[in-house]
Amino acid sequence: MSNFKENNMGGDSLHGKCHDKKFAVINPTRMCQPMGAVQAMMGLKNAMPLIHGSQGCATYMRFQLIRHYREPIEVASTSLSEKTVIYGGELNLLKALKNISEKQNPEIIGVMSTCLTETIGDDVNGMIKKFKDVNIGKNLPAMVSIPTPSYAGSHVEGYDKAVLSLIKHFARKMIPNNKINIILGNLSPSNLAEIKNIMKDLNVEPILLTDASENLDAPLTEETLELHKFGTSLEELRDTANSNATISVTKHNDSGAKYLEKVFGVKSISGSMPIGIKNTDAFIKSISDAMNVSIPKKIIRDRGRLSDVLVDAHAYNYRRKVAIFGDVDMVIAMARFTHEMGMIVEVLCVGTESPRFKKDLNELIDDMNHKPIVLENKDLHDFGMVLESNPVDLIIGNAYGAQIANRFNIPLFRVGFPIFDRIGAQRISFIGYNGGIKFVDAITNTIIDFYYDEEGYKFADKKLSFDTQSFETHI
Ligand code: SF4
Numbered sequence: 001m002s003n004f005k006e007n008n009m010g011g012d013s014l015h016g017k018c019h020d021k022k023f024a025v026i027n028p029t030r031m032c033q034p035m036g037a038v039q040a041m042m043g044l045k046n047a048m049p050l051i052h053g054s055q056g057c058a059t060y061m062r063f064q065l066i067r068h069y070r071e072p073i074e075v076a077s078t079s080l081s082e083k084t085v086i087y088g089g090e091l092n093l094l095k096a097l098k099n100i101s102e103k104q105n106p107e108i109i110g111v112m113s114t115c116l117t118e119t120i121g122d123d124v125n126g127m128i129k130k131f132k133d134v135n136i137g138k139n140l141p142a143m144v145s146i147p148t149p150s151y152a153g154s155h156v157e158g159y160d161k162a163v164l165s166l167i168k169h170f171a172r173k174m175i176p177n178n179k180i181n182i183i184l185g186n187l188s189p190s191n192l193a194e195i196k197n198i199m200k201d202l203n204v205e206p207i208l209l210t211d212a213s214e215n216l217d218a219p220l221t222e223e224t225l226e227l228h229k230f231g232t233s234l235e236e237l238r239d240t241a242n243s244n245a246t247i248s249v250t251k252h253n254d255s256g257a258k259y260l261e262k263v264f265g266v267k268s269i270s271g272s273m274p275i276g277i278k279n280t281d282a283f284i285k286s287i288s289d290a291m292n293v294s295i296p297k298k299i300i301r302d303r304g305r306l307s308d309v310l311v312d313a314h315a316y317n318y319r320r321k322v323a324i325f326g327d328v329d330m331v332i333a334m335a336r337f338t339h340e341m342g343m344i345v346e347v348l349c350v351g352t353e354s355p356r357f358k359k360d361l362n363e364l365i366d367d368m369n370h371k372p373i374v375l376e377n378k379d380l381h382d383f384g385m386v387l388e389s390n391p392v393d394l395i396i397g398n399a400y401g402a403q404i405a406n407r408f409n410i411p412l413f414r415v416g417f418p419i420f421d422r423i424g425a426q427r428i429s430f431i432g433y434n435g436g437i438k439f440v441d442a443i444t445n446t447i448i449d450f451y452y453d454e455e456g457y458k459f460a461d462k463k464l465s466f467d468t469q470s471f472e473t474h475i
Contacts, residue, residue: 036158
């Protein structure tokens with residue numbers, strides 16, 4: 001890393017030792033805003049995301065999404081070139097809106113800006129208006145401008161902005177619907193399906209913002225690539241203004257909920273991601289209170305099964321040191337859950353900074369009675385440097401953590417986005433009690449596979465970071 005000038009001014013880790021700061025990002029733990037907005041668009045029915053920027057932006061997003069979900073993904077582009085950078089991208093955007101409207105006939109086109117178009121200052125709203133003005137009388141799709149300047153925030157903010165823009169564009173006050181809006185964030189189809197199962201068990205009808213559960217884990221068919229047939233409909237987006245409440249399952253994705261509360265009086269509840277016992281309890285209670293429904297025996301039984309697997313797996317997981325990186329809300333919730341599993345949360349790394357993350361972190365530290373090393377607004381280079389002097393038994397994060405795990409000869413448990421080096425990213429579950437059961441099974445088996453032989457004896461040459469006499473012989 002000698003190419004990067006370093007100094008000792010950094011030292012901004014919240015807890016733990018100071019860390020040299022670089023003037024570059026090496027292996028970021030976050031992606032750009034339009035990526036998050038495209039992910040939100042993937043959960044809409046009959047909709048097309050359009051990236052207003054260079055061809056490379058749309059190609060990069062398609063590439064990441066396809067290799068993660070292993071599904072065909074359509075992302076349109078206005079394909080800006082050097083000339084359009086100088087003269088503006090209006091002509092390209094108007095052409096793209098015409099082509100998509102005529103050839104694919106979606107109900108919704110979401111237009112995401114990029115680094116380039118934000119920097120040159122393209123007025124996307126004005127261009128959409130111009131397109132509508134010259135096509136008066138035609139049956140046009142709804143066109144929603146989603147401002148996603150990629151030099152700020154991350155894909156998490158991109159998802160948030162997409163949901164906010166969709167709600168602002170479509171939500172209309174009509175008659176109360178006795179439903180609950182749930183803003184989901186970038187969750188796997190399996191995790192989304194688990195949220196839907198919980199709603200079914202509670203006998204509550206949700207409007208999911210947005211629901212990619214079927215679009216991104218679809219059966220094999222002989223149909224050619226077309227717009228998604230499932231997901232949140234335009235009518236549901238309109239109806240969000242008439243629900244009893246909106247729950248954001250990730251705190252950093254609650255702008256749409258706050259807007260609905262301010263403009264339409266729909267109560268906003270920002271919770272922690274329902275991962276593990278405590279967070280899932282809070283999520284279920286929030287829905288039960290907002291919808292005035294009682295918690296059925298089935299859910300209580302699922303909670304009991306998760307508690308049971310925590311006890312079953314405890315001997316393997318107790319005091320195993322874990323390092324977690326990824327999206328802010330997921331990292332905090334995952335840290336709490338691994339603490340519930342008996343692990344020691346040693347290092348946390350996120351690619352952004354946020355007061356809400358700090359607040360959640362302080363609550364977590366109080367509950368754990370232990371201060372992990374926290375890297376905020378850091379990259380995987382920083383993460384690897386910290387692990388050199390703070391060994392852990394397991395890393396939890398996306399596929400970009402594989403090189404670091406190999407370097408330290410420890411397992412990487414893959415969660416988050418992207419996961420391109422394994423099959424089944426869309427079926428990874430950790431949400432709710434049932435997702436939690438699958439998570440504990442999988443993570444414990446990873447530890448057993450790596451650190452124990454087939455009879456349950458620890459491998460002598462793969463020493464865990466914490467060994468005690470009582471656990472050293474065999475389980
Ligand atoms: S960071 Fe900017 S240039 Fe790169 S893919 Fe995102 S929007 Fe495009």
